[in-house]
Amino acid sequence: MQYDKKKIEEVCKECEKKTQISYKYTFFSPRYKSIHDIEIGRSRILKGWLNLLLENLYLLYEEIRNEITAFKKWLFPREDKIYRNQVDGQIVGRITFARKNDETRPIHHLHLEVWARTRLFQWRKLSEGMTDMHGHFSLPYDLRIARRWRYKKKLHFEIYETVHRYDKEGNPKPYYQLFKKLLFPKKDLIGMRYSLGRIMLFYWEYRSDTTVPRVFIKKQGEDAPEYYTKDRLDALYQQTIPYELIKLKHLEQLELAPETISFQQIQEDYPINLTRCIEKKLPGYTRSDEWLGKRMMNGMNRAYFEDVPGESDAFYVKYFGLCRYDHNDEYALPTSRAKFKLQEDGHILPIEIELEGPLSAFEKDPWIKRKFTPASGDEWEYAKRVVRVNGSFSTELDEHFTGTHLNTEQYAIAAFRNLRINPVATLLLPHLKEVSLVNNTADKILLSDFIPHVTALTPEGISQRTRDLLGMQDWKNWKTIRKISDAHTCAIAEDMFWDILYGFVSDFIDQYQDRIKEHWIEIYKFSEDLLENSVPVFLSDVNLDDLDPRMKALEEERFAFYSGQYGFDPNAARVKRNGLLKAVSPITLSPHFDESRAEEEMRNLKSACAYMIMVASYLHTWINENQYNQLGEVLYSCGGLRFGEKERGIMAPESDLSISPDLTHCTQGLFLANILSRTEYGFITTNNEDDVNPELIRRLLDKEKEFKELHVDIHAIESRTNI
Numbered sequence: 001m002q003y004d005k006k007k008i009e010e011v012c013k014e015c016e017k018k019t020q021i022s023y024k025y026t027f028f029s030p031r032y033k034s035i036h037d038i039e040i041g042r043s044r045i046l047k048g049w050l051n052l053l054l055e056n057l058y059l060l061y062e063e064i065r066n067e068i069t070a071f072k073k074w075l076f077p078r079e080d081k082i083y084r085n086q087v088d089g090q091i092v093g094r095i096t097f098a099r100k101n102d103e104t105r106p107i108h109h110l111h112l113e114v115w116a117r118t119r120l121f122q123w124r125k126l127s128e129g130m131t132d133m134h135g136h137f138s139l140p141y142d143l144r145i146a147r148r149w150r151y152k153k154k155l156h157f158e159i160y161e162t163v164h165r166y167d168k169e170g171n172p173k174p175y176y177q178l179f180k181k182l183l184f185p186k187k188d189l190i191g192m193r194y195s196l197g198r199i200m201l202f203y204w205e206y207r208s209d210t211t212v213p214r215v216f217i218k219k220q221g222e223d224a225p226e227y228y229t230k231d232r233l234d235a236l237y238q239q240t241i242p243y244e245l246i247k248l249k250h251l252e253q254l255e256l257a258p259e260t261i262s263f264q265q266i267q268e269d270y271p272i273n274l275t276r277c278i279e280k281k282l283p284g285y286t287r288s289d290e291w292l293g294k295r296m297m298n299g300m301n302r303a304y305f306e307d308v309p310g311e312s313d314a315f316y317v318k319y320f321g322l323c324r325y326d327h328n329d330e331y332a333l334p335t336s337r338a339k340f341k342l343q344e345d346g347h348i349l350p351i352e353i354e355l356e357g358p359l360s361a362f363e364k365d366p367w368i369k370r371k372f373t374p375a376s377g378d379e380w381e382y383a384k385r386v387v388r389v390n391g392s393f394s395t396e397l398d399e400h401f402t403g404t405h406l407n408t409e410q411y412a413i414a415a416f417r418n419l420r421i422n423p424v425a426t427l428l429l430p431h432l433k434e435v436s437l438v439n440n441t442a443d444k445i446l447l448s449d450f451i452p453h454v455t456a457l458t459p460e461g462i463s464q465r466t467r468d469l470l471g472m473q474d475w476k477n478w479k480t481i482r483k484i485s486d487a488h489t490c491a492i493a494e495d496m497f498w499d500i501l502y503g504f505v506s507d508f509i510d511q512y513q514d515r516i517k518e519h520w521i522e523i524y525k526f527s528e529d530l531l532e533n534s535v536p537v538f539l540s541d542v543n544l545d546d547l548d549p550r551m552k553a554l555e556e557e558r559f560a561f562y563s564g565q566y567g568f569d570p571n572a573a574r575v576k577r578n579g580l581l582k583a584v585s586p587i588t589l590s591p592h593f594d595e596s597r598a599e600e601e602m603r604n605l606k607s608a609c610a611y612m613i614m615v616a617s618y619l620h621t622w623i624n625e626n627q628y629n630q631l632g633e634v635l636y637s638c639g640g641l642r643f644g645e646k647e648r649g650i651m652a653p654e655s656d657l658s659i660s661p662d663l664t665h666c667t668q669g670l671f672l673a674n675i676l677s678r679t680e681y682g683f684i685t686t687n688n689e690d691d692v693n694p695e696l697i698r699r700l701l702d703k704e705k706e707f708k709e710l711h712v713d714i715h716a717i718e719s720r721t722n723i
């Protein structure tokens, strides 16, 4: 099919607008009770007017209860004044982490307060202070005042965590939030020193059962190191419930009356996405060579284009398949190497596709290679679909989940464990929050219940692959994706965002450099936690000579390709810990700011901070918000194609439903593609929680028009990875 260029542009623009995400909410809209009620099977949701009325009454009760608490706070304020005439006693102790193998590690710079309550319920602050670098504290107090008869029998020892926000001018405005409270009898205060002993806090602990750095969460919503705000949860529930109801309807039909449901119906029940919208107006266009080239450049995949030796106008896009990973025999996952040729208008067209590995259930040779070109007829169309599907799989698991979610979590854990009074805490923590909670939910609904059932990888294979890919993520000398032409708007916009972000981070660090240097020890400990828990550089712990020569060549090819794709500098000077070459480079190796290396130390800090924010916000947003466009039409693209029972295997037309996901996985995949694209909360520019620096917002708004010309809406960029 041939369409007029102008018509294509018009339709694409109209469809982009039509499929833009928005949502409405009403009082009687069904809802989840908690985020952990979301399943890819039957989530527990509230529906029916009576249930919803009762739930709304309960929420009203909660609201009244909160109002009463606020009223009590107003009635009995906590005045910021220490009641003390003299210092004749110290309340001492030590605070450490609590997990096994972590319990001797101190928690530094925790804000502490001691309060008494009068018999008339008034609050009196007796002392305050913070833990030192060894976790020790010594809080001075006035013995006579502390033991006053008018105070109740028990005193309050309170441990606070620091929450980082900004005021309207962009000045850091941290405040303290109660983390744990201990009561102790005032009658015990008899001597000069009163010891509370060692207090072990379950606080941002690393898990010991994973191959990548993950935080330990006992139970989300009840016992986790952080929580979503109510507004964030409301936005999530309100947007996801409509798709939950669609999925529920499908699952019930499939169970009770499977003859009443079809593939077509499942697809049509979900909102129209970009490819379906375009297909309605330009049939066949989304399966064309031209569209494949456009989406590789500027769609969800955000592909990296590797040079083809000896051909200046050709590039490879590679999606690696099973490699050495544990896999099932139901789904295909060959390695695909697609060759694209640059056109005069700056766009690219595919000219050759090589597929390596089995394409049907009857083939067992993992090294079998086949090449297809536009002259291959129908097989060319099938091969393009394999590239689309492989591309979606790699973009989701390698780039999205590992490159942004897991990558950000490793920085989040180390940052929340160590950054408190250094201004860098205010710069970073707002962008690193919530990712650990999202990943905790993803463990079940994505990595355990979904991906192993709709792709070739088993849970073990996923674990192996994510560890390897995390071994290609580092801040040191990181580069934005390589631009191949002026039509490569994705690369141009990414570069522009990076420039703005780096400039903002650099100015912030310069502005607060004195206090950053003064509390450099926090940066050092942050860096040390990162290093200690970082995975090794990909392949650095593998003896390649032990591998089959073909596998060795493949792994070396992957390393080279990933280095370009993830902006990983293989030559950066990395360090070894416990015999392993760590993927994350040290930000500093000095506990105190080394003035003799001031320029390098500051440059490292700026690069590392800008990288963390870039990954957590822009890079994550790019893939996340594009998911339903790439994966919202199952026959266009999905996580994996089944071999089926025919000899032709996956080299078959879209009409062969035996190779596409079955109906259950079809509705589950569409449900996920839809809900995961719908964050709609926590954008940089909306600054919902006053924790994005207004200066960053201002600099972005200044470039709003330029971003728009590159098809990027700056108001849709999330400040953190929150879904």
Ligand SMILES: [Fe+2]
Pocket: 400, 405, 620, 624, 721, 723
């Ligand atoms: Fe995400």
